Amino acid sequence: MKIVDLMLKIDRRIIYLILAIVVILPLIIPSAQHVRVMAPVQKLYTAVDTIHPDKALMIDFDYDPQTQPELEPMALAILRHAFKKKIKILGLSLYVQPLGLAKAALDQVTGEINALAKTNSDSVIYGRDYVFLGWQPPPIVPILGMGESITNVYKKDFYGNQTDTLPLMKQIKNYNNVELLISISSGDPPLWWVSYAQNRFGLRVGVGCTAVSASDYYPYLQTGQFSGLMVGMKGAAEYEELVEKDLNIHKRRKASEALPSLTYAHLVMIVFIIIGNIGYFIKRRQK
Amino acid sequence: MQRTFPLILCFIFGILGIIPFIVPHPVVQHTDEFLRNDLLRILAAFALVLGLGSLLRVHFDKIQHRRENWQYSWVLLITFFLTSIIGLFGGVAGTGPLPTRIGNFSFDIQTIYLNVEVPLGATMFALLSFFMASAAYRSFRARSTEATLLLLAAFIVMIGILPLGNQISPHLPSFAQWIMDVPNVAGKRGIAFGIALGSLATALKILLGIERSWLGGGE
Amino acid sequence: MNFSLDPWVWISALLSLAIFSFLYKDNPFYKFAEHIFVGAANGYAVTFYWHNILVPSLFDPLFRQGKLLYIISLIIGVLYFTRFIPKISWLVRIPIGITIGYYTGASIPAGIQANIIKQIQGTILTKENFLSWHAGNMGIVWSLILFLGVLCTLSYFYFSREHKGVLKITSRIGIVFIMIGFGAAFGYTVMARVSLLIGRLQFLLGPWLGIIK
Numbered sequence: 001m002k003i004v005d006l007m008l009k010i011d012r013r014i015i016y017l018i019l020a021i022v023v024i025l026p027l028i029i030p031s032a033q034h035v036r037v038m039a040p041v042q043k044l045y046t047a048v049d050t051i052h053p054d055k056a057l058m059i060d061f062d063y064d065p066q067t068q069p070e071l072e073p074m075a076l077a078i079l080r081h082a083f084k085k086k087i088k089i090l091g092l093s094l095y096v097q098p099l100g101l102a103k104a105a106l107d108q109v110t111g112e113i114n115a116l117a118k119t120n121s122d123s124v125i126y127g128r129d130y131v132f133l134g135w136q137p138p139p140i141v142p143i144l145g146m147g148e149s150i151t152n153v154y155k156k157d158f159y160g161n162q163t164d165t166l167p168l169m170k171q172i173k174n175y176n177n178v179e180l181l182i183s184i185s186s187g188d189p190p191l192w193w194v195s196y197a198q199n200r201f202g203l204r205v206g207v208g209c210t211a212v213s214a215s216d217y218y219p220y221l222q223t224g225q226f227s228g229l230m231v232g233m234k235g236a237a238e239y240e241e242l243v244e245k246d247l248n249i250h251k252r253r254k255a256s257e258a259l260p261s262l263t264y265a266h267l268v269m270i271v272f273i274i275i276g277n278i279g280y281f282i283k284r285r286q287k
Numbered sequence: 288m289q290r291t292f293p294l295i296l297c298f299i300f301g302i303l304g305i306i307p308f309i310v311p312h313p314v315v316q317h318t319d320e321f322l323r324n325d326l327l328r329i330l331a332a333f334a335l336v337l338g339l340g341s342l343l344r345v346h347f348d349k350i351q352h353r354r355e356n357w358q359y360s361w362v363l364l365i366t367f368f369l370t371s372i373i374g375l376f377g378g379v380a381g382t383g384p385l386p387t388r389i390g391n392f393s394f395d396i397q398t399i400y401l402n403v404e405v406p407l408g409a410t411m412f413a414l415l416s417f418f419m420a421s422a423a424y425r426s427f428r429a430r431s432t433e434a435t436l437l438l439l440a441a442f443i444v445m446i447g448i449l450p451l452g453n454q455i456s457p458h459l460p461s462f463a464q465w466i467m468d469v470p471n472v473a474g475k476r477g478i479a480f481g482i483a484l485g486s487l488a489t490a491l492k493i494l495l496g497i498e499r500s501w502l503g504g505g506e
Numbered sequence: 507m508n509f510s511l512d513p514w515v516w517i518s519a520l521l522s523l524a525i526f527s528f529l530y531k532d533n534p535f536y537k538f539a540e541h542i543f544v545g546a547a548n549g550y551a552v553t554f555y556w557h558n559i560l561v562p563s564l565f566d567p568l569f570r571q572g573k574l575l576y577i578i579s580l581i582i583g584v585l586y587f588t589r590f591i592p593k594i595s596w597l598v599r600i601p602i603g604i605t606i607g608y609y610t611g612a613s614i615p616a617g618i619q620a621n622i623i624k625q626i627q628g629t630i631l632t633k634e635n636f637l638s639w640h641a642g643n644m645g646i647v648w649s650l651i652l653f654l655g656v657l658c659t660l661s662y663f664y665f666s667r668e669h670k671g672v673l674k675i676t677s678r679i680g681i682v683f684i685m686i687g688f689g690a691a692f693g694y695t696v697m698a699r700v701s702l703l704i705g706r707l708q709f710l711l712g713p714w715l716g717i718i719k
Contacts, residue, residue, distance in 0.1 A: 012421040016529050019420050023703055027711055027718055033450045038464050065408030069705020070698060096554045097547070100400040135558055137331040138605075140612060141323045144307075148320060156562055159380060195616035200308065211698035215691040218467050219476045222652075223628030224638070225620065232694065233701040234448050258704040259450055265416070265700040266445045272424040273438070280428050293599035297607035304611025325563075326579050327608060330601050332559040333583035337598075339548060340590055356537060363541040370549025379557050396553050398514065404550060406518040406709070407543035410525035413706040416699040417529055423696075433685045440689025445696055466690055468639075469648050473655025474687030476625055477680065480656075481663050483621035490610045490617070501606055502599055 004286070007279030015272060022268050026260035033259045034241065040221055041238040044206045044228020047180055048081055049246075055179035056088040056172045060193070061102030062185035067210050068101055071184050073236035073255035074208035075102075077243050078182060079109040084247045088168055089130040090150070090178070094139040094189050103158065106132055112251065126159075127166040134158030143192055147175050147201040175201040180227060184208040190217065194225045208235065233258055294496040301494035343367075370399060440466060508716025519714040522706060629656050655683040 037045075051057055059078065063071035082089055091106055093099050110124045117123040124130065133154040136142050145153035150172065151163045163169045171177065181203055183190040190207040197203040204227045209217055211232030220226045230239055236255035243249050300322075307319035346360035374396040376385035381395030388394070429435040446452045447463025492498035510516065524539035564583075568576040582604065588597040628635065631653055639645035661673055662680030669677045711717045 010424065013530070015421050015424060016417045019417060019703075020707075023700065024707055024711070027704070027707060030718070035450055036453050036460055038460065065405040066412040066702070068405065068409055069708070070701045096551050097404075099554065100397050100550075101405070103397070104401065135554065136328060137555075137559065138327060138609075140609065141328050141331075144612075145320060145323055148316065152320070153324065191620070195620040196612070199616055199619045211694035211701070212691075214694045215467065215471050215475055215687055216479070219472045219479060219625060219628070222468065222472050222638070223624050225624055232697050233704070234697065254708065258701065258708070261704050261707075262697060262700055263449045263451045265703075266449060266696060267451075269420055269423055269696055269700075270442055270445060272420060273427050276424045276427065277429055277438075289596040289599070293603035296600060297603040297610075300604050300607030301611030304608040305614055308612070308615040322608065325576065326582070327605065328559060329564050329576075329579040329583050330586075330605055332555050332564070333586045333601065334605070335551065335555050336586045337589055339552070340587075342544070342548065344590075359537050359541040362538055363545040366542050366545025367549050370546050371552045374549060374553025375556055379553065392513065396550060399546060400550050402514040402518045403521065404543065404546045406522045406706075407525060407539055408547070409702065409709075410522040410706050411540075411543070412699075413703040414525065414528060416703040419696060419699045433681055436682060436685040437689040437692070440686045441693040441696075444690045444693030448693070448697065465648075466686060469651055470655060470683050470686040471690045473652050474659050474680075474683035474685075476629065476652075477656050477659025477663070478684070478687075479621060479625065480660060483617055483625075486617055487614060487622075490614050493606065493610045501602060 004279050004282045007275050008283065010272075010275075019265060019268055022264040023261045026264060027257070030257060031260055033256065033263075035234065035237045035256065035259065037238045037241055040229040040231070041235055041242070042228075044182070044208075044230055045081070045239060045242045045246075047204070047206055047227040048078065048087070048182070049085065051082075051085070051087050051179045053086070054171070055177055056090050056168075057082050058090045058092070058178045058181040060181060060183040060185065060189060061091060061093050061098050061105065062095060062183060062187070062189045063101060064095070064097040064186065065101070067186035069254075069258075070210050070232050070236065071186065071208060072101065072105060073233065073253075074230050074239060075105045075184050076109060076251075076254075077236060077239040078184075078208070079105060080112075080249050080251060081239075081243050081247065083109060083113055083124050083129070084243075084249060086129075088172065090133060090168075090172060091130065092133040092142060092154070093135045094137075094142065094185075094192075096135055096137070099135055099158070103132065106130070127161070128168060131163070131166055131168050132158045133163070139189065139192055140196065143196045144200070146178075147197060147203075149174055175203045178203065180204045180206055182206040182208060186210045186213070190226070191220070194220060198225065233262060290499070290502055293502060294499070298494055298496065370396070373399065440470075510714050510716065512713075515713050519710055522710060629653055654679070659683050 048057060059075070061075060063075070079089070091102055093102050110126075110130070113122075113124045126132075133142075133150070134157055136145075136153055142153050151169055154163050157163050157166070175197065181193060181197070183193050183205060185207070186209070190205060190209065193203065193205045198205055205225065206228040207217060207220075207226050208230040209232075211234075214229075214231040217226065217229060217231075221229045230236060233255045237253065237259055240253040240256050244253070303319070303322060307315055343364070346363055348354075349357045349360045350364075373385065373387060373394065375383075377383045377387040377395050378385075379396065381387045381393065381397065387396075387398075427434075427438060429438050443459070444463050444466060446455070447459045447466075452459040452463060489498060493501070510519075521539050521542070524535040527533055528536040564576055564580060567573040568580060582601050585597045585601050588594045629652060631649055635649050636645040639648050641648060658676045658680035660680070661676040662684065664673070664677075667673060708718070712719070
């Protein structure tokens with residue numbers, strides 16, 4: 001078989017095998033990679049960092065199992081940041097599938113903090129420091145309803161507690177008491193928050209999104225409709241870098257650990273595309 | 288009547304959806320709140336019936352008529368009913384009347400979600416990376432100037448966004464970021480205007496009853 | 507290697523491998539896992555629809571608190587079931603019409619404000635936009651490129667006139683911006699898909715096999 005034919009007809013299973021190897025090896029033999037923090041992530045970090053003590057951060061956990069690897073590291077990094085700064089948190093999901101993952105993320109970070117806490121004020125206590133509101137369909141109901149009253153929309157939280165009896169909900173009534181909402185999402189929810197909640201109630205919206213949505217969201221970042229943007233695993237790694245550097249929080253950085261594998265996978269993709277193109281041009285010239 | 292009445296309802300509720308954005312009067316806002324919290328929310332819950340009903344009907348039909356791979360339909364139905372029973376009677380947090388623990392082995396709905404649904408869903412999407420690599424190798428050809436531009440932009444972004452880009456040159460990540468901030472925004476915004484105007488036109492057509500595909504077939 | 511002793515970790519790992527087996531070819535393990543996924547996902551949804559919505563938002567107010575107004579919501583909701591009764595299946599159009607009508611109506615002002623007006627404001631050549639780049643005088647250049655790029659992209663999609671003369675030039679420039687946008691999107695999409703693979707492998711190599719800590 002000529003070299004040109006070889007270049008154009010590499011078996012797909014060989015491609016799969018090479019991709020798997022270049023992804024697995026860096027995971028087994030880890031190497032530290034520091035990331036350069038870019039402006040969109042820095043903007044989001046600053047927006048969270050400057051939340052007024054009397055106001056809350058609302059997090060819309062909208063990642064499902066299919067997008068968990070990209071978005072969960074973002075959620076964990078933001079939660080660590082917010083709890084370290086003693087920012088009050090309201091968590092919710094606009095869909096049913098992310099609920100379990102949202103609960104898992106909250107449980108993980110609050111567990112980390114409470115394991116090291118020595119006093120009551122060091123601890124993160126449910127109902128006082130954070131509330132997980134849960135899910136109410138359809139998305140337009142909570143997005144618009146919370147502009148008037150959060151407890152009217154979420155009469156009970158995820159765990160079945162009456163929300164109007166929780167200490168935090170006595171302070172945080174509606175969007176006027178929420179300084180920033182971060183939508184960690186794989187689809188359109190960030191645009192819904194901007195279209196409905198920001199337009200009607202002036203809510204500031206930050207976004208953590210999958211890399212697939214990135215190029216569509218930059219126009220909203222440019223207009224200032226998004227107060228910051230984290231994109232994919234790289235964005236999560238940047239936020240992790242900021243959290244570690246600024247707040248001295250040393251926890252497992254899942255997104256940063258993945259960067260070497262990501263790098264080699266990208267290089268392999270580029271090489272395969274180049275091989276395919278070289279073969280194509282040689283074949284075209286031969287004709 | 289069978290088509291006219293739903294069309295009239297669609298128009299009326301469409302107007303009820305628009306007015307609260309324009310009229311801040313408390314009566315309008317309270318009515319809107321009632322509609323959303325006490326009607327739409329409940330309708331959304333019942334809407335699950337449509338999807339679920341179709342799914343169950345398709346699979347019962349497959350079993351009944353022994354269509355291809357009908358045996359797997361049993362797997363789906365058994366899993367669905369088992370999970371539903373565990374969730375409905377075991378409760379969201381596993382504290383319902385149905386016990387969801389045998390010794391140290393827990394099988395409440397959250398455990399099933401984290402250990403069955405999450406790995407399955409995640410792995411299905413993980414397959415896409417392999418298919419993408421194979422498809423990119425087979426079909427991404429720089430056949431024209433435009434295609435070459437696309438590939439160049441892709442390569443710059445793919446390398447620039449990672450730490451390797453910074454190691455090659457500190458200007459590379461900045462250039463990749465500039466590509467996202469300026470030419471990408473310009474292109475996507477132009478497309479987004481078209482989509483927004485098209486969506487607006489379609490929305491008006493639906494409200495005015497010109498677009499009737501949502502009524503489905505039949506009389 | 508430090509294999510996990512947790513039976514659920516093994517179940518997760520074996521289900522993941524069953525899905526990965528599709529890479530070789532379609533096979534019974536993959537089909538089995540795929541059907542389990544659909545069944546479990548729907549069972550999970552049913553659980554939360556019941557406990558989080560129907561019970562607290564409908565059945566409790568109606569049957570426990572005696573708020574009879576909720577009968578209207580119950581009746582309209584039950585009309586969804588008529589989809590499966592051919593003689594009266596047209597009644598399903600009522601709840602669908604209400605839902606589609608409200609969402610469509612609400613989307614009109616929201617869409618105009620967020621996707622048209624704000625985006626125009628971000629495109630036009632104003633001092634605020636020049637300063638928003640935080641790039642000094644280069645902000646004017648970037649704003650100009652953005653402005654021209656948006657106009658040229660829009661001109662590419664203007665098909666009511668033949669692309670000749672000036673329109674041909676602007677639409678060619680528009681194509682350049684579109685292609686750069688799509689190229690950037692592809693680059694990020696590659697990162698997205700590979701991230702999902704890495705996530706799965708982190709689980710298999712970590713909690714299951716204990717190779718990575």
